[in-house]
Amino acid sequence: MPTREQVYTWLEEVKDPEIPVLSLVDLGVITDVQIINNEVLIEMTPTFVGCPALDFMKQEIHETLNRHGIDRVTIDVTFRKAWNSDLITEKGKAALKKFGLAPPPSRELFTELDVLEHATCPRCNGTNTELRNTFGPTLCRSIHYCNTCREAFEQFKPL
Amino acid sequence: MNETALKELLYKIADDQLILGHRNSEWTGFGPLLEEDIAFSSMAQDKVGQSHALYQMLQTLGEKDPDTVAFMRNADQFHNCILVELPNGEYDFSLIRHFLYDTAEAIRFEMLSESSYQPLADISKKIRAELRYHTLHANTWVKQLGSATEESISRLQRSLDSAMPYALGMFEESPFEKDLISSKIFGGEQALKERWIKKIEAVISQTQLRLPDWKALQPVTGGRTGKHSEYLQPLLDEMSEVFKIDPTAEW
Known part of the structure; x- marks a missing residue:
C-alpha cells in the first residue's frame, strides 16, 4: 500500500474542473487521507455547498488512483472541516494568478x-x-x- | 434528541431554500440587467445546492433520497413558507422578497451554527458564510433603489407593503418549538424574528422607505403545515416535469 504522502502526490494530478491549473490539494478541499486495512480513505469538502463539480471531482479521484493501481478508495464528503478560501495554498494562489x-x-x-x-x-x-x-x-x-x-x-x- | 422535531426543522429550511432557489432561477435570461441575471442565477444555484445538502442530512435520518423528496411530493407535503412560493412579479418584488428572506435565513443559519446537532452546526457555519454574499447583494440594491428615484422608491414601497405579511409567515412556529429550544437544536422562531426585525430596520432606515406598523400586521401562515397558496403546485409541476418522465433514469 502507498503512504499518505504518496496519495497526496497523486492527488496533485487531479485538477479543479473549472480551474484546470489548480489541484484539489492546493484548492484545499482534501481535508484528510487515511490508509486503513489496504483501503484509501479520503475526506473532502466542497468549496461551496452547491458546487456542481463535486461528483466530477470524486470520479476524477477514483480514476486517478485507479491508474496508480489503487482500487479500494472511499471518499467521504463532509463539512466537519469546512472549506474556506484561506485553505488555498500559496502554490495554489500563484497558479490562480498565472491563470488570470x-x-x-x-x-x-x-x-x-x-x-x-x-x-x-x-x-x-x-x-x-x-x-x-x-x-x-x-x-x-x-x-x-x-x-x-x-x-x-x-x-x-x-x- | 427529538428526531421528529429535528426532521421537521430540516424539512422547512430545505423546502424554503429549494422553492426560492427555483423562483430565483426563473430570472435566468430575464434579469433587468446582465449582472442581476447572473446574481439571481447564482443565488439559485447556492440555494438549490444548500437544500440538496439538507435533504441528504434528512436521508441519514431515514428519509427518502434527495431527488425523491424534492420531485415526488405534492404541495401539501411541502413545509416552505408561502413567501418563497409567490410568483417573482416584477424585479422590485423579487428584490424585496430576497432582502426579507435572506436577512432571516442568514440569522437562522447563524443561530444553527450553535446547534447541539453537530452535523447541522457544521453545515450551518458553511452556509452562513455563503449567504453573506446574498445579504450584501440585497442590502446594496435596497439601499440604492430605496433612495433613488420617485419610481424606484414607490415600487419598492409597494412591494415591501405587500410582502411583509408573508414575510412574517416565515416565523410560523412549529409544534416542536419548545423541544427544539430545550434540546438546543435551534433557538426558536421568536428569537429569530426579533433579531430579523432589528436587521430589517437597520437597512430600511438608511433609505426613504417606510416600514409598516409591525403590530398592525397579520402574518400569512399555513405554509409550514402544508397549507399553501395556489402558486406552489404549478411550480412543483414545472420543477419535476423532466424528472417524472422517467424517475428511474440515471443522470
Missing part, C-alpha cells in the same frame, strides 16, 4: 463589501479596479474591471 484569476484576499479582511471594491488585477498588479458583480460565471468567482488594463477580470471570492 485574482487569488482571494484573506477572509479575515473581508468584513465589508469595500474589501472587494479594489481587487488586485492579476495582469498589472494594480488596484485601480472596480467591483462589477459579486456573482460571476461560477459560484466561487466575482467579476471586476481594471481601469489601467481596461479589461475585465475575475477574482476567486474570499469565503
Whole structure:
C-alpha cells in the first residue's frame, strides 16, 4: 500500500474542473487521507455547498488512483472541516494568478463589501479596479474591471 | 434528541431554500440587467445546492433520497413558507422578497451554527458564510433603489407593503418549538424574528422607505403545515416535469 504522502502526490494530478491549473490539494478541499486495512480513505469538502463539480471531482479521484493501481478508495464528503478560501495554498494562489484569476484576499479582511471594491488585477498588479458583480460565471468567482488594463477580470471570492 | 422535531426543522429550511432557489432561477435570461441575471442565477444555484445538502442530512435520518423528496411530493407535503412560493412579479418584488428572506435565513443559519446537532452546526457555519454574499447583494440594491428615484422608491414601497405579511409567515412556529429550544437544536422562531426585525430596520432606515406598523400586521401562515397558496403546485409541476418522465433514469 502507498503512504499518505504518496496519495497526496497523486492527488496533485487531479485538477479543479473549472480551474484546470489548480489541484484539489492546493484548492484545499482534501481535508484528510487515511490508509486503513489496504483501503484509501479520503475526506473532502466542497468549496461551496452547491458546487456542481463535486461528483466530477470524486470520479476524477477514483480514476486517478485507479491508474496508480489503487482500487479500494472511499471518499467521504463532509463539512466537519469546512472549506474556506484561506485553505488555498500559496502554490495554489500563484497558479490562480498565472491563470488570470485574482487569488482571494484573506477572509479575515473581508468584513465589508469595500474589501472587494479594489481587487488586485492579476495582469498589472494594480488596484485601480472596480467591483462589477459579486456573482460571476461560477459560484466561487466575482467579476471586476481594471481601469489601467481596461479589461475585465475575475477574482476567486474570499469565503 | 427529538428526531421528529429535528426532521421537521430540516424539512422547512430545505423546502424554503429549494422553492426560492427555483423562483430565483426563473430570472435566468430575464434579469433587468446582465449582472442581476447572473446574481439571481447564482443565488439559485447556492440555494438549490444548500437544500440538496439538507435533504441528504434528512436521508441519514431515514428519509427518502434527495431527488425523491424534492420531485415526488405534492404541495401539501411541502413545509416552505408561502413567501418563497409567490410568483417573482416584477424585479422590485423579487428584490424585496430576497432582502426579507435572506436577512432571516442568514440569522437562522447563524443561530444553527450553535446547534447541539453537530452535523447541522457544521453545515450551518458553511452556509452562513455563503449567504453573506446574498445579504450584501440585497442590502446594496435596497439601499440604492430605496433612495433613488420617485419610481424606484414607490415600487419598492409597494412591494415591501405587500410582502411583509408573508414575510412574517416565515416565523410560523412549529409544534416542536419548545423541544427544539430545550434540546438546543435551534433557538426558536421568536428569537429569530426579533433579531430579523432589528436587521430589517437597520437597512430600511438608511433609505426613504417606510416600514409598516409591525403590530398592525397579520402574518400569512399555513405554509409550514402544508397549507399553501395556489402558486406552489404549478411550480412543483414545472420543477419535476423532466424528472417524472422517467424517475428511474440515471443522470
